[in-house]
Each structure stands twice: as structure tokens, then as C-alpha cells.
Amino acid sequence: MTTTARARTEVEAEIKETLGLVPSFFTTIPEDTLDHEWQLFQRMEFGETRIPNKYKELLMLAVHAETRCRYCTLFHTEAAKLFGATDEEIQEAVHLAKYTVGWSVYLNGMREPEDRFADELAQIGAHLSA
Structure with missing residues (x-):
């Protein structure tokens, strides 16, 4: 089962809401992987893990x-x-x-x-x- 990545504008809006801005290192990530990278970043940096x-x-x-x-x-x-x-x-x-x-x-x-x-x-x- 595959999921469709969200559009860059949607992901960047979420990044800005979370971080207060979209860091430039996120702006260079290719659109087809941005959503995945942002989700991973959120989980590893802010999420509750073990x-x-x-x-x-x-x-x-x-x-x-x-x-x-x-x-x-x-x-x-x-x-x-x-x-x-x-x-x-x-x-x-x-x-x-x-x-x-x-x-x-x-x-x-x-x-x-x-x-x-x-x-x-x-x-x-x-x-x-x-």
C-alpha cells in the first residue's frame, strides 16, 4: 500500500507552524521526499520514542x-x-x-x-x- 506525499506548500505550512519558519535546509529537499523527511524529523526530534x-x-x-x-x-x-x-x-x-x-x-x-x-x-x- 502506498501513500501519496503531500504537496510542498502543505508540508512547508506545517513546518512553519511547528518551527516558526521553514529552515532553508528543508527548502532544498526534493518535493517527492519532503513529506517523508518532515514526518521522520518530527518523530525523531519531537516525538515520544523509547x-x-x-x-x-x-x-x-x-x-x-x-x-x-x-x-x-x-x-x-x-x-x-x-x-x-x-x-x-x-x-x-x-x-x-x-x-x-x-x-x-x-x-x-x-x-x-x-x-x-x-x-x-x-x-x-x-x-x-x-
């Missing part, structure tokens, strides 16, 4: 601190604040990204055998669970 919005924004901020996307880093920092994140929580999210990426660089650079790593992790999990 992860509370503040934590989604902190997670996305951490990801984009690593991808070095200045646009996304700014967006998700401000969105996290809108959902109640403190400056300290933002700092911690970015620090956690730095921390976990550092381990990734080290383990991959040292070519740690994945099967040994998985076996040791299972042993650590069993020990911590006991």
Missing part, C-alpha cells in the same frame, strides 16, 4: 561531535538544552564520545582479535554479574 528526547539529543550530539558536523553539533546542542539538558550534561555527552572513540581507535589500531575480545567480555560480564 528514548526520552533529552537523551536522544545528547546521544545525537555525541555522534556528531565525532563526525565533526558543525551544523548537527549546533542543532543537537540547542535541542538538548530545549529538552532540559544542562551544560554539564552536554559536556559529559561530548566527553563520553571522545572516550569511546579513543578506545575504538586503540582496539582497531592494535588489531585486537575480535573473538578473544568477545570471550574476555563474556568472562567480565559473568564476573560482574556474580
